Amino acid sequence: MTRTPEAADPRGHDLRGHDLRGHGTWLLRGVRPLGAEPADLLLAGGRIAERGAPGTLDAAGADVVDAGGLYALPGFVDLHTHLREPGREDAETVESGTRAAALGGYTTVFAMANTDPVADTAGVVEQVWRLGRDAGHCEVRPVGAVTEGLAGRRLAELGAMATSAAAVRVFSDDGHCVADPLLMRRALEYVKAFDGVIAQHAEEPRLTEGAQMNEGACSARLGMIGWPAVAEEAVIARDVLLAGHVGSRLHICHVSTAGSVEIIRWAKSKGWRVSAEVTPHHLLLTDELAASYDPVYKVNPPLRTAEDVAALRAGLADGTIDAVATDHAPHAPQDKDTEWSAARPGMLGLQTALSIVIDTMVETGLLDWAGVADRMALAPARIGGLPDVPVDASSSMDVGAAATLTLVDPATRWVVDPAGFASRSRNSPYRGMTLPAQVHATFRAGRPTVLDGKVV
Ligand SMILES: NC(=O)N[C@@H](CC(=O)O)C(=O)O
Ligand SMILES: [Zn+2]
Ligand SMILES: [Zn+2]
Numbered sequence: 001m002t003r004t005p006e007a008a009d010p011r012g013h014d015l016r017g018h019d020l021r022g023h024g025t026w027l028l029r030g031v032r033p034l035g036a037e038p039a040d041l042l043l044a045g046g047r048i049a050e051r052g053a054p055g056t057l058d059a060a061g062a063d064v065v066d067a068g069g070l071y072a073l074p075g076f077v078d079l080h081t082h083l084r085e086p087g088r089e090d091a092e093t094v095e096s097g098t099r100a101a102a103l104g105g106y107t108t109v110f111a112m113a114n115t116d117p118v119a120d121t122a123g124v125v126e127q128v129w130r131l132g133r134d135a136g137h138c139e140v141r142p143v144g145a146v147t148e149g150l151a152g153r154r155l156a157e158l159g160a161m162a163t164s165a166a167a168v169r170v171f172s173d174d175g176h177c178v179a180d181p182l183l184m185r186r187a188l189e190y191v192k193a194f195d196g197v198i199a200q201h202a203e204e205p206r207l208t209e210g211a212q213m214n215e216g217a218c219s220a221r222l223g224m225i226g227w228p229a230v231a232e233e234a235v236i237a238r239d240v241l242l243a244g245h246v247g248s249r250l251h252i253c254h255v256s257t258a259g260s261v262e263i264i265r266w267a268k269s270k271g272w273r274v275s276a277e278v279t280p281h282h283l284l285l286t287d288e289l290a291a292s293y294d295p296v297y298k299v300n301p302p303l304r305t306a307e308d309v310a311a312l313r314a315g316l317a318d319g320t321i322d323a324v325a326t327d328h329a330p331h332a333p334q335d336k337d338t339e340w341s342a343a344r345p346g347m348l349g350l351q352t353a354l355s356i357v358i359d360t361m362v363e364t365g366l367l368d369w370a371g372v373a374d375r376m377a378l379a380p381a382r383i384g385g386l387p388d389v390p391v392d393a394s395s396s397m398d399v400g401a402a403a404t405l406t407l408v409d410p411a412t413r414w415v416v417d418p419a420g421f422a423s424r425s426r427n428s429p430y431r432g433m434t435l436p437a438q439v440h441a442t443f444r445a446g447r448p449t450v451l452d453g454k455v456v
Helices: 094-103 122-135 158-163 181-192 217-222 229-246 258-269 280-284 287-292 306-318 353-362 369-383
Strands: 025-033 039-044 047-052 063-066 071-074 076-081 106-111 139-142 197-200 249-252 274-278 405-415 434-444 447-451
Touching (some): 025 405, 076 353, 076 369, 094 122, 106 434, 158 181, 197 229, 217 287, 229 258, 229 274, 258 306, 274 306, 274 369, 280 306, 306 353, 353 369, 353 405, 353 434
Parallel strands (some): 025 063, 025 071
Antiparallel strands (some): 025 039, 405 434, 434 447
């Protein structure tokens, strides 16, 4: 393999005279792309500049990462992150949340709009976008609110957010459902003009009044008010029909029931432009955990049954569910370390997502590493409208592809200690668990954001 002219120029300039030293040149020695045979990857000019058999690439002038035993995946994209800034900087900031994201292998996160003030204007989404750019740990793509103040009454300034510097393409009232079917229809129609997508938090509010956990045998035993599966499924059924009717893109946030998977499978069979995400916690945990009354397990939608978990795993494996999204929802102690009924719903996810996906999908034989790359990087990038998404996992490792990569140690096992997390909050449901696989390094456009498990 020969070097590209850019990388070969000893002065660190490309042929057009641009200074490339700022980009750095990195040699990943002996890395296994998507878990395949070891290779050397040379990263230069923000791209994979060369790929060769181990020991065959010239490392002169490059920083070398001894990547023996590590797998390379495309950098992860999270469609659903709560960064809490502006408004709740005690729980998380753009800086702390994106630091957690980079450590979790993410190179882009979509920041949800339920901040204070709500991200329902060009001004707020631009503020969040700038904070992300200045922090520099990963790309922050703000999600815009669908309705003013998330109140569900009037559409927010969708067009102004789309044309702002933040170039918003994903809109969501997450935390709240867009319950009014006419507003939902109008929103779907509006974003079609710029190929935007409406991400629905599917929860029929009248069916979940006072709800504390999944409605079922456990809630009956514990005497808690239940959140029935039908409250999610009824909204998904309505919205896939609406999306089909107007020909717009609809995305379903945090799918949690077996029935939802069936409805989405049916909608896709009709050719409607519907996509869906599942969270790591809904792939692993069940409503039995509520019996502990530990509010760390309180989340929306609630943890469901083992049958639901099995259907979600199968749906993610067969592509009915397109993507894994963390729904990283940090909460301050005064909002979370309370009695169950007073606690806010939500759990941390960014620094444990990969491990939970490996545990539930790869170690069970449901997904291979190329599949992980698709569900955690490529599919969410496509849904979110990111530019230059590789056509498939294998081309993300080709010469010329963006050097936006996550290096994973697949063999390690680690014990979760939330005290060591970059997040400002500590509400991880995995505390004390031993999990497989860990992110070793993250590269964004050829530059490391994480090396040796530490933020650069
Ligand atoms: N998932 C949650 O339980 N909580 C989220 C809101 C949401 O995703 O619905 C939050 O903002 O805390
Ligand atoms: Zn939600
Ligand atoms: Zn959320």
